[in-house]
Amino acid sequence: MTPHSIFRQIILFIAICLILFIFNIVTPYVLNAYLCMIVIYCGINIILGTSLNIINGLTGQFSMGHAGFMAVGAYASAACSYYYLSPLLNSLSTSSFITLLVQQFFLVIALIVGGGAAALFGYLVGLPSLKLRGDYLGIVTLGFGEIIRVTILNMDSLGGARGFTGIPAWSNFFWIYFFVVAVVMTSFRLMRSYHGRALLSIREDEIAAESIGINITGHKVRAFVFSSFFAGIAGGLFAHFIGYLNPSSFTFIKSFEAIIIVVLGGMGSISGSIIAAIITTILPEALRPLQEITKLDFRMVIYPLLLLTLMLTRPQGLFGNKEISFSFLKRKKSK
Amino acid sequence: MSALLKTQNLTMRFRGLVAVSNFNLALSKNELVGLIGPNGAGKTTVFNMLTGVYCPSNGDIELDGESLNELKPHDITARGIARTFQNIRLFKDLSVLDNVKLGHHIHMTYGLWATTVQSAHFYEEEEKIEQDSLKLLQIFNLEKMAHFQAKNLPYGAQRHLEILRALATKPKILLLDEPAAGLNHTETESLMETIQHIREKFDLTILLIEHDMKLVMGICERILVLDHGETIAQGTPKEIQQNPVVIKAYLGES
Ligand SMILES: Nc1ncnc2c1ncn2[C@@H]1O[C@H](COP(=O)(O)OP(=O)(O)OP(=O)(O)O)[C@@H](O)[C@H]1O
Ligand SMILES: [Mg+2]
Numbered sequence: 001m002t003p004h005s006i007f008r009q010i011i012l013f014i015a016i017c018l019i020l021f022i023f024n025i026v027t028p029y030v031l032n033a034y035l036c037m038i039v040i041y042c043g044i045n046i047i048l049g050t051s052l053n054i055i056n057g058l059t060g061q062f063s064m065g066h067a068g069f070m071a072v073g074a075y076a077s078a079a080c081s082y083y084y085l086s087p088l089l090n091s092l093s094t095s096s097f098i099t100l101l102v103q104q105f106f107l108v109i110a111l112i113v114g115g116g117a118a119a120l121f122g123y124l125v126g127l128p129s130l131k132l133r134g135d136y137l138g139i140v141t142l143g144f145g146e147i148i149r150v151t152i153l154n155m156d157s158l159g160g161a162r163g164f165t166g167i168p169a170w171s172n173f174f175w176i177y178f179f180v181v182a183v184v185m186t187s188f189r190l191m192r193s194y195h196g197r198a199l200l201s202i203r204e205d206e207i208a209a210e211s212i213g214i215n216i217t218g219h220k221v222r223a224f225v226f227s228s229f230f231a232g233i234a235g236g237l238f239a240h241f242i243g244y245l246n247p248s249s250f251t252f253i254k255s256f257e258a259i260i261i262v263v264l265g266g267m268g269s270i271s272g273s274i275i276a277a278i279i280t281t282i283l284p285e286a287l288r289p290l291q292e293i294t295k296l297d298f299r300m301v302i303y304p305l306l307l308l309t310l311m312l313t314r315p316q317g318l319f320g321n322k323e324i325s326f327s328f329l330k331r332k333k334s335k
Numbered sequence: 336m337s338a339l340l341k342t343q344n345l346t347m348r349f350r351g352l353v354a355v356s357n358f359n360l361a362l363s364k365n366e367l368v369g370l371i372g373p374n375g376a377g378k379t380t381v382f383n384m385l386t387g388v389y390c391p392s393n394g395d396i397e398l399d400g401e402s403l404n405e406l407k408p409h410d411i412t413a414r415g416i417a418r419t420f421q422n423i424r425l426f427k428d429l430s431v432l433d434n435v436k437l438g439h440h441i442h443m444t445y446g447l448w449a450t451t452v453q454s455a456h457f458y459e460e461e462e463k464i465e466q467d468s469l470k471l472l473q474i475f476n477l478e479k480m481a482h483f484q485a486k487n488l489p490y491g492a493q494r495h496l497e498i499l500r501a502l503a504t505k506p507k508i509l510l511l512d513e514p515a516a517g518l519n520h521t522e523t524e525s526l527m528e529t530i531q532h533i534r535e536k537f538d539l540t541i542l543l544i545e546h547d548m549k550l551v552m553g554i555c556e557r558i559l560v561l562d563h564g565e566t567i568a569q570g571t572p573k574e575i576q577q578n579p580v581v582i583k584a585y586l587g588e589s
Contacts, residue, residue: 009452186451193450193457194436194443194464197429201437204426211386211424212504213412213441321428 016181024174036173038285040241043176044234045277049261050183050270051230056259057268057321058196059223060203061130065141066231067254068148069118071247073232075158077114078167078239085110086168107170111179111236118232119225121148126224131217145255153247163246164239171240179237183230187270188323199223203268231258264310266317271324276317337400339364339540340385340416340508345394347380347564354380355564358394360542362508367534367541369555371548371575373584376561378544379421382510386418387411398508413441417506419497421513421544427486431477434485434496435468438503471499474529491522502537509533511543515550523547527554552576560584 028036052066085106092102121144129140153161190196198219201209206216239245261280265272283303290298310318338361345358355377362368370378383389385396387408396403403411426434443464449457472478475495480488485496494514501509514530515523527550534541545551551558552572560568560575562584568575575581 005455006452189450189453193445193461194440195447195450197433197437198440200429200433201426204428205424207388207408208420208424208426209437210388210408211412211418211420212438212500213409214437215407215409 017178020174020177020181023177024172027173038281040173040176042278042281043173043180044238044241045257045261045281046180046274047176047183047230047234047237048258049265049273049277050180050187051227051234052258053262053265053268053270053273054187054190054199055223055227056262057266057273058191058203059199059220060267061220061224062135062138063141063224063227064138064252064255064259065125065143065145065148066227066258067250067252068141068145069122069228069231070235070238070254071145071148071152071250072121072235073114073118074235074239074245074250075114075152075164076117076232077110077236078164078245079158080113081106081110081168081170081240082164082166089168103168103170104175107175107240110170110240111175111233114236114239115229115232118235119229122225122228123221126221126228127217130220130224142252142255145250145252149247149250152250159245161247163244165244167239167243167245169240169243171237176237176241179230179233183233184270184274191270195219195222200268260307264307264317266319266321268321269317269319269323272317272319272322275319338362339399340542341397342385343395343397345381345384345396346392347377347384347389348392353564355384355561358561358564358566360559362540362542364507364540365534365538367530367543367554367556369551369558369572370542370544370561371546371551371558372561375563377564378561379512380564381561382418382512382544385411385510386416409441412504412506415505415507416510417501417504417508418510419494419501419512419514421516423493423497425485425493425497425500428484430481431472431483431485431488431496432465432468432481434500435471435503436464438471438500439464439467441504468503471503474499474502474533491518494518495526498533502533505537506539508540508542511541511545513544513546515545515547523550526550530554 027039031039048066048070052063055061055063089099089103089106092099094102125140125144129137152158158164198209198214201212201214202216202219209216257280261273261276264280265274265276283306287298287302290302340360340362342358342360345355345360346353347355358381370381372378380389384391387403387406387410391404398414398416401414403414406414426437429437443460445454445456445460469478469481472481475492477492477496477499480492485493488496494517498511498514511530515526518526530541530543531554533539543551543555555572558569558572558575559566560581567584568578568581570578
C-alpha cells in the first residue's frame with residue numbers, strides 16, 4: 001500500500017465522519033441551546049469565509065455578492081425539500097429509523113440542489129464579468145446580489161417579503177461541520193496543486209500568468225463556480241437549520257460580512273479565514289451583555305473599531321497569506 | 336528550408352501612432368537572432384504581437400505553418416512560444432520554486448478529482464515537477480534560494496528566474512526582452528554563456544531584444560534593426576556594425 005493510496009483517503013473520510021457523528025450527539029448535551037446556535041453559525045460562516053477566500057483571497061478577484069449565492073442556495077434547497085422531498089418523506093410509512101436515514105439522504109440532495117443552483121448562477125455571472133479586468137466583477141456581483149434579493153422578495157412561492165416558513169429542519173452539527181471540513185480540506189488541497197497555484201499566479205500578475213500558458217478566464221470562472229457552490233451549500237444548511245428564510249438575511253451587509261472574514265483573516269489564508277469566521281461570529285455575541293447594560297447597540301461601534309484597529313496595525317490581516325502549519329502531523333519525508 | 340516562425344507585414348497601430356509597420360521575420364530552427372533599435376522603436380511591441388498580448392492591426396504570424404493570429408496568449412504559449420518581460424514580471428509573493436513550477440502548468444495533467452482525493456497521479460506529477468524545477472534552478476545556481484519569495488531575490492537573479500520560468504513551459508521559441516538590462520559586466524558575460532548553453536541543451540530558437548551591443552554582437556547570428564517601427568536593416572553582426580543607416584539611426588537618436 002502506498003502511503004497516499006485511495007485506501008488511506010477512505011480511512012480518513014470514515015474517521016472524520018465518525019468524529020463528526022460523535023460531535024453531533026455530544027454537543028447538545030454539553031452546550032445549551034444558545035451556545036449550540038453560535039457553534040452552528042460559526043460553521044456556516046467558516047464555509048462562507050473559506051469559499052469566498054478562494055475567489056477574493058487566492059485568485060485576487062473582488063466579489064461582493066456572496067450573500068446572493070448563499071440566497072440562491074438557501075432558497076433553491078429549501079424549495080426542493082419543502083415542495084418535493086418533504087411530502088415524499090411524509091408519504092413513506094416506514095420505521096422511524098429508516099425515515100431518519102431517508103431524511104438525512106434527502107437533506108444531502110437538497111443541499112446539492114442548492115449548491116448546484118448557486119454554482120450555475122456563479123457560472124452565468126462569472127463568465128461575462130470575469131473576462132473584464134478590475135472592478136467590474138465587484139460591481140456586477142454587488143448588483144447580482146441585490147437582484148436576487150429583490151426577485152425573491154417578489155416571489156410568492158418562496159414566501160416573498162413575509163419569509164419562507166415551514167422548511168424542514170433537517171440539518172444538524174454533523175452536516176454543517178461535514179461541509180466545513182469539505183471546504184477547508186478541498187481548499188488546502190487545491191492550494192497545493194497546480195490548479196491552486198494557477199489561481200495564485202492570476203492574483204500576482206495576470207499578464208505573466210497568461211505568458212506561461214494559464215487560461216486566466218477559465219481558471220477564474222472555475223474558482224468562482226467552486227466558491228459559489230459552497231456559498232450555496234452554506235445557504236442550504238442555514239435554511240434547513242432554522243427552518244425559516246427571509247430575504248432580509250441576504251442583503252449586501254451579509255456579503256460584506258463574508259468579505260470582512262477574508263480580509264481580517266488575511267487575503268488568501270485559509271486558516272486565517274477560519275479563525276476570522278469564528279471571531280466575527282463570537283465577538284458580536286460576546287459584546288451582547290454590553291448592549292443589555294447600556295440599552296444601546298454599542299456592538300456596532302466596538303466591532304468596527306476593533307476591525308479598524310486591526311487593519312491599521314496589521315493591514316495584511318491576522319495571518320497575512322500564511323497558514324497554521326500542521327507539518328508536525330505529516331509523515332516525515334524519507335530521503 | 337521553411338521557417339519555424341514567420342511573420343508577414345506585421346503592423347501595429349495605436350490610434351495614430353504606427354508602432355511597428357510591415358515587420359517581416361523568418362526564424363529558422365535553432366537560430367539566435369537579435370532585435371535591436373533605439374528606445375521606442377517598437378521592439379517590445381513585436382514581442383507583444385508574437386505572444387498574443389496585442390492583436391496585430393495587420394499582417395500574419397505563422398508558427399510551423401499554422402496561423403497564430405487569433406490565438407490568446409495562453410494558447411500561443413501552448414504552441415511553443417515563451418517569453419520574458421522587459422520590466423520583470425515574476426509572481427513576487429510566491430516562492431522561487433513555485434514560480435518555476437508554474438512554468439510547467441501546461442504540461443500538468445491531473446484533474447480536480449485527483450487533487451481532491453490526493454491520488455497517486457497527483458503525487459507522481461507533483462514530485463516530478465518539483466525535481467524538474469529544482470534541476471532548472473541549477474542552471475543559474477538558484478537551487479539554494481528555492482524557498483525564498485521571488486521578490487527577495489537580487490535583481491540579476493530575478494531576471495534569471497524569469498528565463499527559467501519561461502523555459503519550464505518547454506518552448507520551441509524563446510523570446511527574451513532585454514535579458515541583460517540592469518546586469519553588471521560580469522553578470523552579462525555569464526548570461527551570454529548561459530543563453531548559448533540553454534539554446535543547445537533545450538534545442539531552442541531564440542529571438543532577443545537587447546541594448547547591450549556587446550551581448551548582441553557577441554552571440555547573435557543575425558540581427559534585425561528597428562527604428563520608428565520600420566525594419567531599417569538586417570544581417571550578420573559585422574554587416575550591422577558597418578551599416579551607415581544603422582549608425583545614423585543610433586547617432587541621430589542621441
Ligand atoms: N499599449 C500601447 N498603447 C499606445 N502606445 C503604445 C503601446 N505600447 C507601445 N506603445 C508605443 O509604441 C512605441 C513602441 O514601443 P515599444 O515598447 O515597442 O518600444 P521598444 O522598442 O520596446 O523601446 P524600449 O527600448 O524603450 O523598450 C512607443 O512609442 C510606445 O509609446
Ligand atoms: Mg521594449
